[in-house]
Amino acid sequence: MSILQVRDLATHFFTQDGVARAVDGVSFDLNHRETLAIVGESGCGKSVTALSILRLIQAETGRIVGGSIKFEGRELTTLTEEEMRGIRGHDISMIFQEPMTSLNPVLTIGTQIAENVVRHMGVSWKEALDRSQEMLELVKISDARRRLDEYPHQLSGGMRQRVMIAIALSCNPRVLIADEPTTALDVTIQAQILDLMLELKEKIDAAIIMITHDLGVVAETAQRVVVMYAGRKVEEATVEELFAVPLHPYTRGLMRAIPRLDVDAEDQGRRARLQEIPGMVPVLTQVITGCAFAPRCPFATAQCSAERPPLIESRPGHLAACWHTDKVLEAAA
Amino acid sequence: MAAVTDAVVPRAPSLLAKTGTAIRRNPTIFFGGTILLILIVLAAIAPWITGDPLKLTPSQRLRPPSERWWFGTDQYGRDVFARTIHGARVSLVVGLSVAAFASVIGLTLGLLCGYFRKVDAIVMRVMDGIMSIPSILLAIALITLTRPGLGIVLVAIVIPEVPRVVRLTRSVVLSIRSQPYIESAISGGTRGAKLLIRHILPNTMAPLIVQATYVCASAMLVEAGLSFLGAGVPPEIPSWGNIISQGRSFFQIAPWSILIPGAFLTLTVLAVNLLGDGLRDRLDPRLSRRM
Numbered sequence: 336m337s338i339l340q341v342r343d344l345a346t347h348f349f350t351q352d353g354v355a356r357a358v359d360g361v362s363f364d365l366n367h368r369e370t371l372a373i374v375g376e377s378g379c380g381k382s383v384t385a386l387s388i389l390r391l392i393q394a395e396t397g398r399i400v401g402g403s404i405k406f407e408g409r410e411l412t413t414l415t416e417e418e419m420r421g422i423r424g425h426d427i428s429m430i431f432q433e434p435m436t437s438l439n440p441v442l443t444i445g446t447q448i449a450e451n452v453v454r455h456m457g458v459s460w461k462e463a464l465d466r467s468q469e470m471l472e473l474v475k476i477s478d479a480r481r482r483l484d485e486y487p488h489q490l491s492g493g494m495r496q497r498v499m500i501a502i503a504l505s506c507n508p509r510v511l512i513a514d515e516p517t518t519a520l521d522v523t524i525q526a527q528i529l530d531l532m533l534e535l536k537e538k539i540d541a542a543i544i545m546i547t548h549d550l551g552v553v554a555e556t557a558q559r560v561v562v563m564y565a566g567r568k569v570e571e572a573t574v575e576e577l578f579a580v581p582l583h584p585y586t587r588g589l590m591r592a593i594p595r596l597d598v599d600a601e602d603q604g605r606r607a608r609l610q611e612i613p614g615m616v617p618v619l620t621q622v623i624t625g626c627a628f629a630p631r632c633p634f635a636t637a638q639c640s641a642e643r644p645p646l647i648e649s650r651p652g653h654l655a656a657c658w659h660t661d662k663v664l665e666a667a668a
Numbered sequence: 669m670a671a672v673t674d675a676v677v678p679r680a681p682s683l684l685a686k687t688g689t690a691i692r693r694n695p696t697i698f699f700g701g702t703i704l705l706i707l708i709v710l711a712a713i714a715p716w717i718t719g720d721p722l723k724l725t726p727s728q729r730l731r732p733p734s735e736r737w738w739f740g741t742d743q744y745g746r747d748v749f750a751r752t753i754h755g756a757r758v759s760l761v762v763g764l765s766v767a768a769f770a771s772v773i774g775l776t777l778g779l780l781c782g783y784f785r786k787v788d789a790i791v792m793r794v795m796d797g798i799m800s801i802p803s804i805l806l807a808i809a810l811i812t813l814t815r816p817g818l819g820i821v822l823v824a825i826v827i828p829e830v831p832r833v834v835r836l837t838r839s840v841v842l843s844i845r846s847q848p849y850i851e852s853a854i855s856g857g858t859r860g861a862k863l864l865i866r867h868i869l870p871n872t873m874a875p876l877i878v879q880a881t882y883v884c885a886s887a888m889l890v891e892a893g894l895s896f897l898g899a900g901v902p903p904e905i906p907s908w909g910n911i912i913s914q915g916r917s918f919f920q921i922a923p924w925s926i927l928i929p930g931a932f933l934t935l936t937v938l939a940v941n942l943l944g945d946g947l948r949d950r951l952d953p954r955l956s957r958r959m
Contacts (some may be wrong), residue, residue, distance in 0.1 A: 424856030441870040
């Protein structure tokens with residue numbers, strides 16, 4: 336059962352150098368209680384996809400130029416700004432990457448949580464503060480009553496991200512979008528925050544879109560993965576399927592760039608050395624006719640740069656946009 | 669021998685010790701603030717501690733400072749002490765009210781400019797226009813058009829000070845707008861007036877308070893300048909500017925009627941600036957390192 340449907344979403348930015356196609360025809364479904372990961376390197380359009388869902392693209396520079404976003408059957412792209420405000424923070428909330436700067440330094444923690452509650456749930460300030468305390472307890476911040484009156488600078492990075500989660504979940508959203516929620520945290524805290532998010536997701540019955548460039552985070556949290564490259568979806572599969580049989584050369588490249596503990600260096604010789612993907616992400620203002628990954632792809636042929644590969648379901652439930660999935664599979668065997 | 673000695677109990681620091689620490693940490697705030705406080709008290713109780721600043725004593729003209737005339741007398745036999753202390757009232761009223769009015773107007777316009785692009789385009793051009801007019805000339809023009817009085821002096825000084833506050837506030841708002849916590853607030857559904865007042869406004873306070881002290885000092889100087897030129901407060905209200913102006917022709921034989929109000933003016937402006945510097949270091953340490 337899908338709660339959020341994104342179809343052919345296109346978000347373009349109008350810059351001095353031309354039109355940057357940051358998101359160029361992306362489709363995916365988010366199912367009820369599911370964690371969907373969107374993976375890709377910097378500039379592939381994953382954050383813009385998230386911002387587009389909440390319609391937070393700065394109108395001066397860019398806008399959604401096509402496609403549809405349906406949330407519980409409601410079309411979000413045609414809602415008025417006023418209606419959209421009721422969705423943000425209430426039905427769909429977002430957690431950002433930088434916990435150090437995502438909280439207002441001059442407002443107390445309690446104010447920042449309670450504000451969201453008052454706006455969306457229409458309760459009194461006092462009830463909202465009680466709810467805030469409850470939320471702080473839920474995200475496992477000790478001494479919650481006292482923390483309500485503290486300012487962000489009195490908390491550590493991990494605690495601030497917990498507060499961000501508390502704000503995001505304070506109105507029981509149906510969808511939580513987490514834009515690299517653990518990137519700015521150190522590794523031990525990362526694990527705690529991810530565990531917390533998954534635990535709370537079960538508790539409040541929400542679905543999560545996890546945006547990340549970290550395949551480790553994907554493996555640990557998600558059920559399904561969308562791999563993006565240059566504003567397009569290049570592969571989609573369940574986590575198990577994707578890690579077992581990556582079909583797109585780009586996904587394979589990403590996986591070979593992860594350090595592994597279970598592969599013995601001497602045993603594997605060639606594979607022990609981490610491999611990078613040669614070349615650079617294409618400039619988004621360029622018009623790409625064929626496959627955007629072709630210039631960096633070891634399997635590329637003339638067809639790749641001439642014709643854009645469609646998303647083909649070459650294995651059950653596993654989509655990949657590549658002309659040469661058979662060759663990729665052969666090479667992996 | 670019973671080794672009973674007084675146990676060394678750490679005591680809470682006394683009020684005196686706390687004050688001492690505070691002074692050592694922020695000497696400029698302390699000195700600026702103290703001088704200013706003394707002046708405010710003196711100005712407030714002026715009618716009770718001095719004689720009539722307008723009373724003429726023709727037999728006592730151009731007397732040097734003495735036990736009877738602490739700061740001497742001027743060419744009409746008026747008490748320079750009484751006039752100087754009463755003059756402090758004008759300077760302080762002008763300085764503080766200009767700072768208050770310019771801050772409130774400038775803050776409002778600055779917030780709107782920083783937040784709404786369309787308002788920005790129009791208001792900032794007007795501000796650029798005002799800034800291109802020399803402030804003293806604008807004041808003289810305004811005052812010659814109307815009857816002289818304290819009110820019009822205030823208006824005349826506030827107008828050229830407003831653009832400085834607007835520019836500062838606008839730039840602060842622009843930089844705060846791009847902060848992740850504002851994006852985060854928007855993603856929670858906050859917009860418009862609420863975002864501006866609750867999330868952005870408090871962040872502009874520190875630089876604004878510092879700027880207000882500089883506006884205050886500059887307003888005092890402009891007022892003194894206008895009064896000296898005869899375009900400020902009417903001559904029947906003693907102000908440091910017109911005391912100096914009237915004593916000018918007798919400078920060689922009665923320098924006290926110029927030097928003493930001049931010293932008061934310098935000291936007051938210095939005190940306000942010291943206070944501003946101290947506040948800047950205290951409220952925005954990054955700014956102090958940059959400047």
